Amino acid sequence: MRKPFILVCNDDGVTAPGINALIESIQDLGRLMVVAPDKPQSGTGHGITVNSTLRLNKIREEKELVVYSCSGTPVDCIKLAMHKLGTERPDIIVSGINHGSNASINVIYSGTMSAAVEGSLERVPSVGFSLLDHGIDADFSASRKIARTITQKVLSEGLPQGVCLNVNIPKLHESEIMGIRICRQADGNWEEEFETRLDPTGHEYYWLTGKFKNHDKGDDTDIWALENNYVSVVPVQYDLTSHPTLSTLKSWKL
């Protein structure tokens, strides 16, 4: 039987512990092609490289595993993997394991999740995984098992067209995790503060800092699940139309 062809990406870069944990956890499930950024690309959202050029570099090749680093964004990686390198359509695209949460509105800023969204635009079932731990020494052991379980499930069940999955995993030991919950995206945002500094010539520059604020009291959200020790799974779509607003706008008689 033909083994599944699996495309792997992330936004923390090809050397990040998270992507290597993901590769290890699913390596026996199929033939893997990894195309990931050659440097950290956190917060690049659905950015693509239109005003400059792109590079690919094959950095590892062994039985059923080939790894490329790419000079571009996570979305560039998916496009290059599918349309430059790809002679075969992936059966699944997995992205991550991200260092840090992509729950709630973070899905929009996340390069890791944008790679999965791009996968769904390519009509390939796609999943992004994130662990709620930014540390370089984060413990991916529970995340590994969850990533493997969900990858197997999506390989067997597929996903509806136009939908990918946003999986977030709490920073807990496997034995402390209460289970996996299917959720909607919590309504939150970032309360930003800019730290102002002076450069050596006395001119101001700024660092973006901020605090995530959840405005959503529902117990069916990803934030609720994670705060209650569950893994959250949100089905994510790229149709951004606010369908309930269509009739309001039509009454405007523009």
Add this chain to the structure above:
Amino acid sequence: MRKPFILVCNDDGVTAPGINALIESIQDLGRLMVVAPDKPQSGTGHGITVNSTLRLNKIREEKELVVYSCSGTPVDCIKLAMHKLGTERPDIIVSGINHGSNASINVIYSGTMSAAVEGSLERVPSVGFSLLDHGIDADFSASRKIARTITQKVLSEGLPQGVCLNVNIPKLHESEIMGIRICRQADGNWEEEFETRLDPTGHEYYWLTGKFKNHDKGDDTDIWALENNYVSVVPVQYDLTSHPTLSTLKSWKL
């Protein structure tokens, strides 16, 4: 009566003809603060600057108009305008006028539209405007009137929380435009091709090129409207949850 406070952004950069057409078209409607990228930032999506620093530079100040250039992305511009410069919450955020279409799935790649989405995350009524003409000498005369009409309407009516507007304008003379249609986002994607070149040392590099493909036959989409000489207005939300998929996933018993 207090004049509205209007925040203006784009992704083509602060010197682009499109943003200057937008400023001119609405300047008498309120007090304007413009914070826009200091260089082209097309295709940066919802990217933010997390691994490096940001700069602001005041480049113009006159009665009821102040203009800043910003070293970051369009979303950085909104965050800096609101949380670094802002002593007053905007009554509306307008972004554009973009040089080129942001209809259908282009909304996801667009820095111009991401600025509007970020505005809606900040709970400010926000609108992105795009003209289907990439040319530096594009004729913005019809776009100017449409941008002004819709800005006035949103100032008077507001928008539902969590929703911004994606307005696309066909490349036509004002007299040829059939009207304004409220639409859903067409389901399309980009069929990418990478142009491969060799650098002077003989190594490959790539340019992203591609062709937009509409897969959606509906006559209620933005692509249909534009192809039939209408202005398209799509209400855009940042809740990416695919609500119809929730029950499917719950049946998986993960």
